[in-house]
Amino acid sequence: MTLRHHFELRETIATILADDNQYIDAACEGIRQARFEIEKYIIRDPFFATSYEPIPIPVGPDIIRRMGDAAQNAGVGPMASVAGAVADAGVRAAKIAGSAYCVVDNGGDIALISDRPIRVGLYAGDSPLSGKYAFLIPPKDEIYGICTSSATVGHSFSFGSADSVTVFSQDPILADAVATSVCNSLSLSDQSSLEDICEEIDGIYAVFGETSIIWGEIPPLVRAEKREDLITAGGLGFIRQGSNEV
Template identity: 70%
Template structure:
């Protein structure tokens, strides 16, 4: 039986989906460790936590370095990638423990490994498209990222107007940073920012009220029944196990 576990640690509010308690514990410890490493680094370099521009991180820890690298590629501040980074570290810890199935939704930024199809629902606030469709993610033994940013939902700062921008990539940290970057500038009339995306980005799906924009390769879309109980607090995504 699949277990759905609510995880909270200061600003991190996440949902973990796994098959047993051992995987839940491993994923939770992975996220705790990631946050601890990052918080220690922020004491040394508080500018890392406030900059809206890329910053240089010449050394340690690996979570800060990877966030900075993703931010450099996306042209945003490194904290734009924090949720994806914490989620990825949780899934990596679960995978190291022997898990073949673990989904972590960290406020709409999702990292996963899965041995079965899963549906990732689209939650985009007041948009009429919100909750009506879901992406079918195929089984993968490599960590995969589905990260969403919004200018109208949640507490994260955005310069844009999109109800949701969802980015797909094998690098969840980069997906998180790029989702923020694209959401800041993408409009229905100006999609030029999509032509400059990093080659590691597979696809983008954006919603503006009742209009959607698709770029690159995104997973298949199917109709879905909205389940508010599956939406992580403050999040933009929700997921269900495919039957």
């Protein structure tokens, strides 16, 4: 039976799905350790937490260097990928513990491994498309990222106007950074920000009201039943396993 666990630690408010409490516990510990490493690094380099531009990371823990690399690839500050980095750390810890199925939804920035199909619902605020569709994600043996940024939902600062920009990648940290970058610049009249997307990104799905923009390859979109109780604190996603219901 799939277990659903609500996790909160300061700014992190996440939903964790796994098949056993030991994997839930492992994911929680992975999140705690990730936050500890990030917070410790910010004490050493406060600019890491405030920069809107990429900054050099000469030394540091793996999670810090991966955030720095993602920022360089996306052209944003390193903290633009923090939610994806924390989600990735949780799933990575569960995978090391032996889990074949674990999802960490960190306010709409999702990392997962899965031995079964799952659906990730599209939530885009007041858009008419919101809650009506879900992405059908096939089983994933390796960690996969589905990260969403919005200029109209949630508390994150954005320069853009998109109701949602969802990015798919095998690297959740990079997916989070690219979602932020594209959301900051993409518009219906100017899609130039999609011209230089790095090759590690599989696809992008952006919503502006009744209109959507697709870049690359995205998972199939299927009809969904909107479930307010499944929307996480960031307000950018909801998730359920299986192939018949969201």
